[in-house]
Amino acid sequence: MCLHSHRFVPPANEDDIMWSIPPPSLDVCAKRLSSHAFEPLPSLARVLAGIRSDTTIHTLPSTVLFPALPPSLSQAQAARSEDALLPALHQARLLKTEHEVALMARANAITSQAHEVVMRALGRHAAGRGVAAQGPRSEERGVGAQAAEWEIEGEGDAEALFVAACRRGGCVRELHIREGHCL
DSSP states (O other): OOOOEEEEEOOHHHHHHHOOOOOHHHHHHHHHSSSSSSEEGGHHHHHHTTTTOOOOOEEEOOSSTTTOOOHHHHTTSSSESSSHHHHHHHHHHHHOOOHHHHHHHHHHHHHHHHHHHHHHHHHHHHHHTOOOOOOOOOHHHHHSSOOOGOOOOOOHHHHHHHHHHHHHOOOOOOHHHHOOOOO
């Protein structure tokens, strides 16, 4: 029995990378992971069309919990198994290397400090909120104002301050892409 692994890397989507780092490039995958081949996700249909009938393709279960499988997969002449992939993913989530644990600890420290920055900013202006119940003063504040003068007037302000504090703490997307790790 010959085991051949073929990995497909999804393209970076602007909507997704707003919330998490983009997937690693094919070159980063080839350096970091073990597989016979790495290809961009759009080439999946072409690869599936060339698979032999004695091949087994391991997929996630067909439930509402997971994205629908592409139509090209159902047209492939190979057997499909839903028994092995999900348990393997659960096992991979449970086991972490020392490096992964260190990265998670670093990210936790950075985001904890960022939460403290946001809470301090909220507290700094809390006393003045009860005095005058005026609407947002966004038009009065300029970009050049010092960070200490910024008042959080809504969820967008809190998110912007949180992201800025994370980046200032060293949690930048480029670092994680370069190292091939996701936090």
